[in-house]
Amino acid sequence: xxxxxxxxxxxxxxxxxxxxxxxxxxxxxxxxxxxxxxxxxxxxxxxxxxxxxxxxxxxxxxxxxxxxxxxxxxxxxxxxxxxxxxxxxxxxxxxxxxxxxxxxxxxxxxxxxxxxxxxxxxxxxxxxxxxxxxxxxxxxxxxxxxxxxxxxxxxxxxxxxxxxxxxxxxxxxxxxxxxxxxxxxxxxxxxxxxxxxxxxxxxxxxxxxxxxxxxxxxxxxxxxxxxxxxxxxxxxxxxx
Amino acid sequence: xxxxxxxxxxxxxxxxxxxxxxxxxxxxxxxxxxxxxxxxxxxxxxxxxxxxxxxxxxxxxxxxxxxxxxxxxxxxxxxxxxxxxxxxxxxxxxxxxxxxxxxxxxxxxxxxxxxxxxxxxxxxxxxxxxxxxxxxxxxxxxxxxxxxxxxxxxxxxxxxxxxxxxxxxxxxxxxxxxxxxxxxxxxxxxxxxxxxxxxxxxxxxxxxxxxxxxxxx
Numbered sequence: 436x437x438x439x440x441x442x443x444x445x446x447x448x449x450x451x452x453x454x455x456x457x458x459x460x461x462x463x464x465x466x467x468x469x470x471x472x473x474x475x476x477x478x479x480x481x482x483x484x485x486x487x488x489x490x491x492x493x494x495x496x497x498x499x500x501x502x503x504x505x506x507x508x509x510x511x512x513x514x515x516x517x518x519x520x521x522x523x524x525x526x527x528x529x530x531x532x533x534x535x536x537x538x539x540x541x542x543x544x545x546x547x548x549x550x551x552x553x554x555x556x557x558x559x560x561x562x563x564x565x566x567x568x569x570x571x572x573x574x575x576x577x578x579x580x581x582x583x584x585x586x587x588x589x590x591x592x593x594x595x596x597x598x599x600x601x602x603x604x605x606x607x608x609x610x611x612x613x614x615x616x617x618x619x620x621x622x623x624x625x626x627x628x629x630x631x632x633x634x635x636x637x638x639x640x641x642x643x644x645x646x647x648x649x650x651x652x653x654x655x656x657x658x659x660x661x662x663x664x665x666x667x668x669x670x671x672x673x674x675x
Numbered sequence: 676x677x678x679x680x681x682x683x684x685x686x687x688x689x690x691x692x693x694x695x696x697x698x699x700x701x702x703x704x705x706x707x708x709x710x711x712x713x714x715x716x717x718x719x720x721x722x723x724x725x726x727x728x729x730x731x732x733x734x735x736x737x738x739x740x741x742x743x744x745x746x747x748x749x750x751x752x753x754x755x756x757x758x759x760x761x762x763x764x765x766x767x768x769x770x771x772x773x774x775x776x777x778x779x780x781x782x783x784x785x786x787x788x789x790x791x792x793x794x795x796x797x798x799x800x801x802x803x804x805x806x807x808x809x810x811x812x813x814x815x816x817x818x819x820x821x822x823x824x825x826x827x828x829x830x831x832x833x834x835x836x837x838x839x840x841x842x843x844x845x846x847x848x849x850x851x852x853x854x855x856x857x858x859x860x861x862x863x864x865x866x867x868x869x870x871x872x873x874x875x876x877x878x879x880x881x882x883x884x885x886x887x888x889x890x891x892x
Contacts, residue, residue, distance in 0.1 A: 485791055512797030522792035526810050535806060536796035581792075588796055 436461040442491035453647035464624045466634040469644035475627045483514045515585030519597040521577040523569040530565040555583040575606030595626040682845030690828045693766035701774025726772035735765040762834040777819045781812035821878030
């Protein structure tokens with residue numbers, strides 16, 4: 436479903452990604468872990484071209500992401516993204532946040548878009564918050580609403596960029612539960628996170644990134660129980 | 676005194692038209708200033724620099740006297756320009772440059788995460804600007820826009836030089852008859868003050884009404 440070949444990304448002289456190659460299958464949940472500055476977020480942001488790769492190839496479904504001929508907006512409509520800081524639109528209610536893109540990008544009527552939005556809001560337990568502005572929601576509620584906003588486009592892939600890092604500890608669980616449900620429904624997901632419990636329980640595969648490269652990858656058990664690299668072990672011992 | 680009131684009314688409507696057109700120019704140029712296209716960005720930059728870097732008085736004189744003169748040299752025909760049209764045009768072009776910078780700053784003050792979220796949903800640059808960035812930016816530029824309105828209201832007194840009968844010019848005409856310089860100029864001053872204070876109040880009200888979504892309830 437996603438094929439990444441020899442991906443490089445530099446910011447000026449700083450080389451952040453140094454040759455990433457991996458394949459992600461349909462319905463697979465891939466968890467990307469690694470120390471800060473290892474390039475995990477940059478890798479994720481390259482997948483929907485929020486960062487323009489310096490070199491390399493990305494193919495998602497039939498979209499040659501890195502081909503300049505590809506319509507970026509069409510690609511992005513198929514790739515949902517959830518951000519660390521939610522990035523809900525503060526001037527729009529929760530409902531308006533969710534219906535905007537389906538109406539403007541997919542061309543849905545307001546009725547269709549609202550119907551879809553309400554069913555998502557029910558699913559994530561925020562139906563009664565449809566008419567309020569994001570500023571009156573808790574962090575956990577905001578992040579769930581942001582997930583609903585991304586899902587309303589009915590994407591084929593969901594990217595999560597440290598979705599729980601900005602949350603108070605007691606709100607992490609509610610967001611992870613929504614993500615777990617999504618994984619169980621068969622969504623293809625790439626998740627950058629420090630939540631090792633989530634990686635272990637929900638992840639099909641774990642990528643350990645360090646200094647712009649995938650140092651090690653494998654099933655959660657193989658990474659958490661017998662990592663091959665010293666640096667993976669050091670990182671895990673610090674974080675667990 | 677009624678003479679001065681007539682002048683004050685002229686000042687108000689001239690300012691209103693000049694700033695309204697200025698805001699339209701400013702929105703276009705302010706967005707253009709952040710365009711990905713080098714040519715568009717460069718042109719808007721030149722416009723802003725030239726207008727802000729030269730005195731409004733000279734701009735007024737160029738439009739009212741300079742351009743008809745140029746046209747005369749080219750076409751050998753006298754083409755006088757209406758003094759109000761010339762005055763308002765000069766003020767609007769001038770105001771547009773300042774508003775453009777206000778708009779640019781407002782757009783840039785919006786968190787990058789907002790446009791990233793919109794783009795990640797598949798929205799185009801134009802849709803992102805229209806539905807996400809500008810509505811939030813406009814809310815933030817209300818106070819500096821108010822300042823611009825007040826500044827322009829005072830600057831329209833320069834139009835007295837070309838004979839637009841706004842507040843200052845009306846006062847001068849009145850003094851020419853009465854020789855009562857001090858009371859008339861003081862009266863003019865107080866009328867400008869009354870107008871600018873009223874605008875400040877209106878801006879504060881507008882700000883409050885627009886702050887709805889920032890409330891947590």
